[in-house]
Amino acid sequence: MKNIATKLVNGGKKEARQNINTINPPLHRASTVLFDSYSDMLKANQGKFEGIAYGTCGLAAQNAFEAAMTELEGAYGCKAFQSGINAIAMVLLAFTKQGDHVLICDNVYGPTRHFCDGFMSKYGVTADYLPSDAGTDISKFMKNNTRLLFMESPGSNTFEIQDIPAITKVCREKGVISVIDNTWATPLYLNPFKLGVDVSIQSATKYITGHSDILLGTVSTTEEKWAEFEKCCYIFEIFAPQEDCYQALRGLRTLHVRLKHHEQSALDVARWLVNHKAVDKVIHPALESHPEHELWKRDFKGSSGLFGFTLRDEYEDMDHSAFVDSLELFGLGYSWGGYKSLITGGRFRRNNSFAYEGKTIFRLNIGMEDVDDLKKDLEQGLSKLML
Numbered sequence: 001m002k003n004i005a006t007k008l009v010n011g012g013k014k015e016a017r018q019n020i021n022t023i024n025p026p027l028h029r030a031s032t033v034l035f036d037s038y039s040d041m042l043k044a045n046q047g048k049f050e051g052i053a054y055g056t057c058g059l060a061a062q063n064a065f066e067a068a069m070t071e072l073e074g075a076y077g078c079k080a081f082q083s084g085i086n087a088i089a090m091v092l093l094a095f096t097k098q099g100d101h102v103l104i105c106d107n108v109y110g111p112t113r114h115f116c117d118g119f120m121s122k123y124g125v126t127a128d129y130l131p132s133d134a135g136t137d138i139s140k141f142m143k144n145n146t147r148l149l150f151m152e153s154p155g156s157n158t159f160e161i162q163d164i165p166a167i168t169k170v171c172r173e174k175g176v177i178s179v180i181d182n183t184w185a186t187p188l189y190l191n192p193f194k195l196g197v198d199v200s201i202q203s204a205t206k207y208i209t210g211h212s213d214i215l216l217g218t219v220s221t222t223e224e225k226w227a228e229f230e231k232c233c234y235i236f237e238i239f240a241p242q243e244d245c246y247q248a249l250r251g252l253r254t255l256h257v258r259l260k261h262h263e264q265s266a267l268d269v270a271r272w273l274v275n276h277k278a279v280d281k282v283i284h285p286a287l288e289s290h291p292e293h294e295l296w297k298r299d300f301k302g303s304s305g306l307f308g309f310t311l312r313d314e315y316e317d318m319d320h321s322a323f324v325d326s327l328e329l330f331g332l333g334y335s336w337g338g339y340k341s342l343i344t345g346g347r348f349r350r351n352n353s354f355a356y357e358g359k360t361i362f363r364l365n366i367g368m369e370d371v372d373d374l375k376k377d378l379e380q381g382l383s384k385l386m387l
């Protein structure tokens with residue numbers, strides 16, 4: 001007969017190990033994972049244990065999410081991270097060493113650039129910035145020590161598209177690892193591996209989880225690049241929160257339906273904005289007016305719900321405030337890919353020549369609201385601008 005404190009510590013343990021066949025994976029909360037035998041522990045001590053030895057080794061929900069993403073991406077393997085920017089940072093760390101040079105497309109997510117300039121530089125890795133619409137012309141930017149090339153296509157603020165197959169062809173010839181942040185298209189609308197990319201990154205924070213309540217990232221690679229990447233993740237003991245992986249897996253189940261809705265509503269709003277007298281340019285890859293529209297048509301299967309626009313030059317910052325602050329259905333906040341419509345606005349600086357230099361680009365995340373209501377809200381907001 002056990003005493004009370006022992007009962008409290010051990011009660012229900014046997015029942016908790018039951019293998020119940022639910023549709024969704026179990027949610028484990030664990031640092032310690034118990035071994036069945038001392039010989040298993042000895043194997044784990046030597047790094048030879050095949051099973052899960054610790055909470056950072058990948059518990060059920062994380063493994064299930066990573067497996068689902070691997071299949072969706074057509075990758076060899078996938079790792080989940082605590083956020084998209086963590087995923088990006090790990091790729092840059094895993095594939096470079098002191099003295100290397102990396103090429104980064106000019107339109108990447110700001111913190112990607114900050115990580116290169118503010119952190120990688122401390123370890124002797126230098127970065128140069130490619131034109132955002134780079135293609136075959138990239139050879140001239142390559143150096144003897146160029147190790148990695150990072151694309152974001154379309155860029156999530158200014159929406160330029162790179163000629164991915166042309167870039168990956170040069171990368172392969174020169175032994176340079178090609179990486180893409182594929183968050184805008186998701187694996188549903190762009191398959192980077194079919195275009196010769198080595199490493200594909202998702203901020204699962206956006207469309208995959210879809211509800212603006214989770215931060216999560218993924219990195220998927222080809223077979224050739226997996227061992228090097230996995231080794232780095234093993235050393236850092238990378239893991240992702242189980243609850244978030246569970247929600248991300250749930251998000252995947254409806255991703256195709258949500259994405260279609262985002263796509264159609266965003267196109268509807270974009271076409272409507274084209275004809276609005278206050279609007280100067282609408283920047284949406286699926287519109288024929290987009291400079292790389294032909295590349296988008298060639299490589300992508302669809303467009304998502306994020307695009308930009310500029311207003312006519314005569315409007316000042318104060319007019320911009322009147323417009324943005326009067327919107328009722330568009331939240332004013334960062335990130336995107338969720339069910340709620342959002343707006344951001346800002347000016348962007350680029351290393352290379354840039355069509356929107358000094359111009360404010362407004363970015364809309366078109367959510368799941370009724371599209372006519374969204375247009376009415378924009379109409380009333382834009383009416384505050386009228387001179």
Ligand SMILES: Cc1ncc(COP(=O)(O)O)c(C=O)c1O
Nearest residue numbers: 083084085109156183203205216
């Ligand atoms: C294109 C792109 N990549 C990566 C990230 C970073 O993702 P997270 O917010 O999950 O760190 C963002 C965030 O806005 C993004 O827009």
